[in-house]
Amino acid sequence: MAAGQGYIEFATGDVLTAASANGYLASQVVMVFASAAARTSAIASPQEGMISYLKDTNATQYYSGSTWVSVGGSSPLTTKGDLYTYSTADARLGVGTNGQVLTADSAEATGLKWATAAAGGMTLLSTTTLSGASTTISSISQSYKSLMFVITGVTCASNGQFFGAPNNDTANIQFAGVQGSAATGGTNGKVVFALNNTLANNANNAWTLQFDNYTSSTAFKPFELYGRFIENDSSSKPVIFGGIFSSTTAISSIVFTHSGGNFTGGTVLTYGVS
Amino acid sequence: MTKPTIRIHDIETNEVIDREMTNAEFAQYQLDQDAKIQRDVEQEAEITAKAALLDRLGITADEAKLLLA
Numbered sequence: 001m002a003a004g005q006g007y008i009e010f011a012t013g014d015v016l017t018a019a020s021a022n023g024y025l026a027s028q029v030v031m032v033f034a035s036a037a038a039r040t041s042a043i044a045s046p047q048e049g050m051i052s053y054l055k056d057t058n059a060t061q062y063y064s065g066s067t068w069v070s071v072g073g074s075s076p077l078t079t080k081g082d083l084y085t086y087s088t089a090d091a092r093l094g095v096g097t098n099g100q101v102l103t104a105d106s107a108e109a110t111g112l113k114w115a116t117a118a119a120g121g122m123t124l125l126s127t128t129t130l131s132g133a134s135t136t137i138s139s140i141s142q143s144y145k146s147l148m149f150v151i152t153g154v155t156c157a158s159n160g161q162f163f164g165a166p167n168n169d170t171a172n173i174q175f176a177g178v179q180g181s182a183a184t185g186g187t188n189g190k191v192v193f194a195l196n197n198t199l200a201n202n203a204n205n206a207w208t209l210q211f212d213n214y215t216s217s218t219a220f221k222p223f224e225l226y227g228r229f230i231e232n233d234s235s236s237k238p239v240i241f242g243g244i245f246s247s248t249t250a251i252s253s254i255v256f257t258h259s260g261g262n263f264t265g266g267t268v269l270t271y272g273v274s
Numbered sequence: 275m276t277k278p279t280i281r282i283h284d285i286e287t288n289e290v291i292d293r294e295m296t297n298a299e300f301a302q303y304q305l306d307q308d309a310k311i312q313r314d315v316e317q318e319a320e321i322t323a324k325a326a327l328l329d330r331l332g333i334t335a336d337e338a339k340l341l342l343a
Binding site: 125126128129130131132133134135136137138139140141159160161196197257259260261262270 | 278279280281282283284285286287288290292295299303306307309310313314317
């Protein structure tokens with residue numbers, strides 16, 4: 001069969017030869033077969049460019065010269081949630097598990113994978129009860145972006161100030177802010193939670209202290225502090241302080257002290273913030 | 275003389291140790307306590323001076339705040 005002869009416009013009076021009918025017509029239409037087997041039986045020597053339709057698979061195929069190839073390619077998708085991707089050929093990426101997100105990954109054949117999203121938010125690292133003349137929280141994880149302490153119910157038998165010293169460093173805290181209605185600031189050396197003495201045996205206080213970039217070994221660490229305490233004249237003193245820990249040492253511990261003497265109460269929740 | 279105790283909470287192992295201060299820690303503690311006493315004395319003197327001034331002026335603390343507002 002002389003297949004694939006292209007296009008011809010017959011003129012009036014032309015004789016339609018078998019070769020023309022085969023070459024221009026029969027071999028250049030979409031041939032319909034029940035199946036690939038039926039096609040093989042009917043066309044002993046397929047020619048490049050032939051097109052057929054198989055009723056059993058609803059596939060339209062062309063002959064490449066060596067094999068029948070589906071027009072437009074066949075879909076690799078088989079399952080609910082499948083994604084149509086590509087490596088060196090069309091490929092299927094099965095859906096991930098619930099909650100996973102699609103992630104670019106050049107190590108994967110298709111450059112894509114389903115993966116669990118990186119955890120965010122806050123992780124409670126410890127709960128510490130303040131006790132003694134000082135309480136140190138040590139071996140703080142270096143796996144987070146920020147470090148947060150939520151401090152409540154701090155009590156001491158005598159009036160005094162409440163301090164925190166990251167890495168037990170008492171020389172590198174500088175701050176500014178407001179206590180009560182008064183603006184304040186300066187270099188204190190330690191984080192000072194109350195510029196005036198807290199009232200003895202009074203637990204009606206709470207603070208949040210956060211250091212950002214606390215794992216850095218090259219940069220200073222900004223911090224923010226807010227909360228409220230009862231001063232020794234029984235007045236309520238809200239505080240909002242911000243400042244810097246001007247040390248390039250990563251924070252791995254913090255020491256809490258009270259100038260009134262031993263802690264008689266108080267809880268520190270230590271959080272890692274991602 | 276018994277020294278004050280301190281608490282150390284290793285949050286990696288969750289081990290809590292309460293122990294007596296070392297000599298160096300106690301020395302620093304005493305310095306801090308001395309500073310606290312000095313600071314309290316200064317604050318008390320400031321409060322007394324303010325009260326004396328208000329008394330001389332014959333006004334209350336709230337009236338003084340009103341004047342300064």
